[in-house]
Amino acid sequence: MQQLAKWHQRKLGLLTFAAIELIIAYGFASLSIDRGNPWWYLLTLVFLVGTLGNLLRLINKFIHGKK
Numbered sequence: 001m002q003q004l005a006k007w008h009q010r011k012l013g014l015l016t017f018a019a020i021e022l023i024i025a026y027g028f029a030s031l032s033i034d035r036g037n038p039w040w041y042l043l044t045l046v047f048l049v050g051t052l053g054n055l056l057r058l059i060n061k062f063i064h065g066k067k
Contacts, residue, residue, distance in 0.1 A: 011061055018054035021047045 007013040025047035032040030 011058060014054045014058040014061070018051050018058065021051040021054065025051060 008017055025044050028040050028044040028047060031037070032044055
């Protein structure tokens with residue numbers, strides 16, 4: 001688990017997690033539009049926030065380099 005957490009802090013890890021979360025958010029968005037269940041909308045929002053968080057951390061790593 002520690003190796004995964006360490007890898008998640010790297011640029012490739014952040015990009016991979018952002019892509020996976022975006023795919024999951026797309027799936028939940030499709031379900032929420034199709035079925036109209038508020039829980040699917042909530043899960044879509046959760047995964048979109050996760051995607052944005054990973055992308056912002058990735059951009060921060062590119063701008064500020066290693067820290």
